[in-house]
Amino acid sequence: MSTSSQILQCIFTGLTVGSIYAIIALGFTIIYNATDIVNFAQGEFVMLGAMIMVTLQTVVGLPVWLALPLSIAAGAIVGALLERLAIRPLRQASILTAIIVTIGASIFLRGVAMIAWGRDAKVLPPFTKSGALFVGQAYIMMPQSLWVLGVTLVVVVGLMAFYSRALVGKAMRAVAINRYGAQLVGISPSRMVFWSFALSGALGAMAGILIAPITFAGYSMGTMLGLKGFAAAIFGGLGSSAGAIVGGIILGLLESFAGGFVSSGYKDAVAFLILLAVLFIKPTGMLGGKAGR
Amino acid sequence: MAAAANGEAILETVGLTKRFGGLVAVDTVDLAVWPNRITAIIGPNGAGKTTIFNMLSGVLRPTGGTIRFGKRRIDGAPAYVIARLGIARTFQNVQLFEGMSVLENVMIGRHTRTRAGMMAAALGLPGVAREDRTARGACMEALAFVGLAERANDDAVSLPFGQQRLAEVARALVAEPRLVLLDEPAAGLNTHERTGLAAMVSALPERGITPLLVDHDMDLVMDISHDVAVLNHGRKIAEGPPRQVQSDPRVIEAYLGEEVATC
Amino acid sequence: MARKRTTHIALAGFGVLLLVAPLVVRQPYYQSIMVVIGINALAVAGLNLLMGYAGQVSLGHAAFLGIGGYASAILTVNHGINPWLAILAGVAVTCVVAWIIGVPTLRLHGHYLAIATLGFGIIVNIVFVEWRGLTGGQSGIAGLPELRLAGIALDSHLRLYLLVWGCVYLATIATANIQHSRAGRALRAISSSEIAAQTAGINTGRYKVQVFVLSAALAAVAGSMRVHYMSFANPEPFGFAYSIELVVMAVLGGSGNVWGPVVGAGAITLLTEVLQPLGKMVRPSGAELHVPAFGLILVLMLIFLPRGVTTSLALLTQRLRGARRAG
Numbered sequence: 001m002s003t004s005s006q007i008l009q010c011i012f013t014g015l016t017v018g019s020i021y022a023i024i025a026l027g028f029t030i031i032y033n034a035t036d037i038v039n040f041a042q043g044e045f046v047m048l049g050a051m052i053m054v055t056l057q058t059v060v061g062l063p064v065w066l067a068l069p070l071s072i073a074a075g076a077i078v079g080a081l082l083e084r085l086a087i088r089p090l091r092q093a094s095i096l097t098a099i100i101v102t103i104g105a106s107i108f109l110r111g112v113a114m115i116a117w118g119r120d121a122k123v124l125p126p127f128t129k130s131g132a133l134f135v136g137q138a139y140i141m142m143p144q145s146l147w148v149l150g151v152t153l154v155v156v157v158g159l160m161a162f163y164s165r166a167l168v169g170k171a172m173r174a175v176a177i178n179r180y181g182a183q184l185v186g187i188s189p190s191r192m193v194f195w196s197f198a199l200s201g202a203l204g205a206m207a208g209i210l211i212a213p214i215t216f217a218g219y220s221m222g223t224m225l226g227l228k229g230f231a232a233a234i235f236g237g238l239g240s241s242a243g244a245i246v247g248g249i250i251l252g253l254l255e256s257f258a259g260g261f262v263s264s265g266y267k268d269a270v271a272f273l274i275l276l277a278v279l280f281i282k283p284t285g286m287l288g289g290k291a292g293r
Numbered sequence: 294m295a296a297a298a299n300g301e302a303i304l305e306t307v308g309l310t311k312r313f314g315g316l317v318a319v320d321t322v323d324l325a326v327w328p329n330r331i332t333a334i335i336g337p338n339g340a341g342k343t344t345i346f347n348m349l350s351g352v353l354r355p356t357g358g359t360i361r362f363g364k365r366r367i368d369g370a371p372a373y374v375i376a377r378l379g380i381a382r383t384f385q386n387v388q389l390f391e392g393m394s395v396l397e398n399v400m401i402g403r404h405t406r407t408r409a410g411m412m413a414a415a416l417g418l419p420g421v422a423r424e425d426r427t428a429r430g431a432c433m434e435a436l437a438f439v440g441l442a443e444r445a446n447d448d449a450v451s452l453p454f455g456q457q458r459l460a461e462v463a464r465a466l467v468a469e470p471r472l473v474l475l476d477e478p479a480a481g482l483n484t485h486e487r488t489g490l491a492a493m494v495s496a497l498p499e500r501g502i503t504p505l506l507v508d509h510d511m512d513l514v515m516d517i518s519h520d521v522a523v524l525n526h527g528r529k530i531a532e533g534p535p536r537q538v539q540s541d542p543r544v545i546e547a548y549l550g551e552e553v554a555t556c
Numbered sequence: 557m558a559r560k561r562t563t564h565i566a567l568a569g570f571g572v573l574l575l576v577a578p579l580v581v582r583q584p585y586y587q588s589i590m591v592v593i594g595i596n597a598l599a600v601a602g603l604n605l606l607m608g609y610a611g612q613v614s615l616g617h618a619a620f621l622g623i624g625g626y627a628s629a630i631l632t633v634n635h636g637i638n639p640w641l642a643i644l645a646g647v648a649v650t651c652v653v654a655w656i657i658g659v660p661t662l663r664l665h666g667h668y669l670a671i672a673t674l675g676f677g678i679i680v681n682i683v684f685v686e687w688r689g690l691t692g693g694q695s696g697i698a699g700l701p702e703l704r705l706a707g708i709a710l711d712s713h714l715r716l717y718l719l720v721w722g723c724v725y726l727a728t729i730a731t732a733n734i735q736h737s738r739a740g741r742a743l744r745a746i747s748s749s750e751i752a753a754q755t756a757g758i759n760t761g762r763y764k765v766q767v768f769v770l771s772a773a774l775a776a777v778a779g780s781m782r783v784h785y786m787s788f789a790n791p792e793p794f795g796f797a798y799s800i801e802l803v804v805m806a807v808l809g810g811s812g813n814v815w816g817p818v819v820g821a822g823a824i825t826l827l828t829e830v831l832q833p834l835g836k837m838v839r840p841s842g843a844e845l846h847v848p849a850f851g852l853i854l855v856l857m858l859i860f861l862p863r864g865v866t867t868s869l870a871l872l873t874q875r876l877r878g879a880r881r882a883g
């Protein structure tokens with residue numbers, strides 16, 4: 001493959017994967033802004049979205065346009081359950097406790113998925129069936145990638161609209177900016193926390209459904225995706241939605257180029273090396289975000 | 294401040310400033326604290342008193358100005374270095390260590406006067422236990438001085454607030470500091486406790502410890518301080534002996550003016 | 557002090573128990589479980605100092621076990637070095653790595669600290685997998701020689717049990733020593749209020765790095781024991797999953813208690829063993845029931861019993877004793 005087509009492929013792969021990281025990073029950001037907690041179970045929302053979609057589509061036989069919203073709703077429900085059952089009871093516990101609780105929740109969900117779906121990777125058919133896209137002689141990407149990019153764009157625009165127009169969205173922003181002030185004007189922070197978990201669950205599920213046709217769907221897919229999404233969020237600035245998106249895209253591109261030109265084995269390390277570098281040099285990330293607690 | 298007749302200032306700040314973004318919390322404050330005299334910093338709420346303490350103890354970094362302890366510049370030095378040099382402090386909101394007894398809390402105060410490290414402790418070297426025993430003696434003495442000897446083995450945070458304050462004072466004193474910063478030591482104490490505290494603080498200079506206090510309690514400050522500096526909106530507006538400061542019209546305006554303004 | 561005597565008695569009792577146990581438990585299968593518990597307890601002993609006493613967190617501790625283990629494997633198999641020297645070298649290398657990564661990492665707090673240790677653990681595991689020339693990649697390094705002590709080969713479960721639990725015993729004594737010492741108080745102060753600790757003259761940065769390195773050293777020894785016990789080293793046991801298992805053991809066992817590591821390691825290891833046959837009933841290929849079980853344990857522990865089993869028991873007895881005295 002010529003270098004220019006290799007570069008082109010890296011760009012498209014990077015943008016595709018980066019969009020997924022961006023959506024996952026947004027999930028982290030939403031919860032962090034509402035609660036100061038980092039939800040390590042975010043990756044499992046991704047996995048569950050994909051797995052439930054697989055079951056609905058291939059086992060139950062539902063068409064895509066029906067299975068998709070149901071799977072996303074399932075993600076939202078899991079997020080809400082997590083908040084009610086694991087986060088709410090913690091009350092005034094320290095941040096570290098909350099982190100470890102979400103880790104516990106994450107391995108619980110993963111374990112349950114393994115029991116429910118087994119170890120084999122499942123195949124999720126892409127949204128539209130058409131051939132791969134080529135530029136000249138070189139294979140650039142699957143059409144699913146276009147779906148990923150397109151949906152990501154819609155998600156981003158949708159979230160922006162949600163935060164600036166919808167009452168719930170504005171209420172969530174208010175809680176993030178000034179919890180006490182929001183309470184004074186009648187917003188219930190605990191309800192906003194609930195909704196932020198539900199929203200993150202839905203976003204995570206969406207990300208899983210988008211990426212599964214390209215990579216695979218299996219009980220273990222969530223762990224790495226979640227961690228890399230988190231790395232992207234930190235990279236862009238934890239607490240900043242714009243940062244999450246920018247961080248995700250750049251991380252995806254860097255990873256893709258590292259995989260293509262340096263070594264595919266060490267590709268996974270890129271995200272974490274960047275993570276450590278950001279934490280050691282400027283923990284608030286590229287676009288600032290809230291000062292670390 | 295009371296003049297050069299007293300010799301070298303033990304602590305001196307020149308142009309001390311702290312900015313938080315656009316807010317100037319402390320504005321070019323010059324202070325001098327003289328050894329073995331009791332100095333107080335007073336001022337209405339938000340005048341910048343605790344911020345100054347945080348800079349003096351190394352918890353905050355000054356934005357400008359210098360702090361000298363004896364001959365040594367300490368502005369910007371890490372808190373543990375400043376503690377080692379001989380400055381101890383108490384906190385406005387009492388930072389006793391949880392999960393530890395009163396005695397253990399005070400033993401922490403003795404940290405700078407002891408040496409045993411982690412490896413020596415792990416190996417159970419004999420000197421470690423010996424040093425601990427000696428330290429414990431000094432700590433029980435400090436607890437006796439503040440009147441808490443019988444509560445030594447009680448859980449520190451289970452003590453009533455006034456006694457927690459005293460425990461914190463004992464923790465600060467046991468380091469044998471040259472200068473002790475007392476941040477609102479009387480806050481939350483009843484009359485009886487306050488009298489006890491006043492007597493305690495007054496007894497410090499003859500033990501070679503110079504107290505610098507910040508407090509709201511006018512009576513306490515006027516009774517025991519030798520020198521007083523008054524802050525308002527981050528700036529020093531008056532200084533001198535208590536009587537003089539008390540009748541200074543700028544000081545009266547600062548306190549009364551604030552009350553009028555908050556109507 | 558009465559407290560010290562209780563600890564001495566408990567330690568003596570513990571020693572007796574350790575010596576008696578293999579006489580009572582004879583089947584090799586159960587003896588091997590005891591060895592595994594011991595290895596885990598040793599690793600958790602280090603983690604306990606870091607998390608339970610100093611209030612920090614390490615979500616990548618398996619990396620340190622791996623570095624110690626691989627050092628042992630590489631030096632003994634590929635370079636023929638005496639296994640004991642290799643273990644020492646492994647500890648030394650791990651300490652250096654822990655120091656280098658610890659200095660910048662321990663400046664962080666809360667979730668930044670957690671994720672930094674997590675990232676470190678993942679990177680190290682990737683290196684174990686990818687640096688095939690050094691580590692043998694996924695297949696790892698096989699054929700580790702047995703350890704020999706005074707001419708006797710430590711090749712049976714019993715002998716390894718004695719070695720491993722001997723180390724655990726020493727680590728427990730060291731923890732008991734540190735706990736009530738100046739250094740132990742400093743660590744606990746850091747855990748409670750770093751600022752107040754600093755103004756009392758404690759160089760918190762240095763103490764945190766020190767305890768981090770110490771915990772890594774203990775992990776390295778445990779890792780070396782493990783690879784010698786298995787006679788081979790591969791990346792799989794030194795990954796994220798094991799790091800989290802160690803955290804579960806530490807949390808369950810009890811933070812800031814000398815017996816926490818043994819209790820936590822014992823409970824979790826036994827639970828894993830018990831859940832295995834159950835898992836086969838659910839799915840013949842083996843459902844890893846222990847995974848969701850650990851998750852559930854973590855969540856429930858932190859909600860209802862955040863201090864862990866041993867510490868909560870200790871607090872309870874203290875309160876009962878206090879009530880009896882007052883009553």
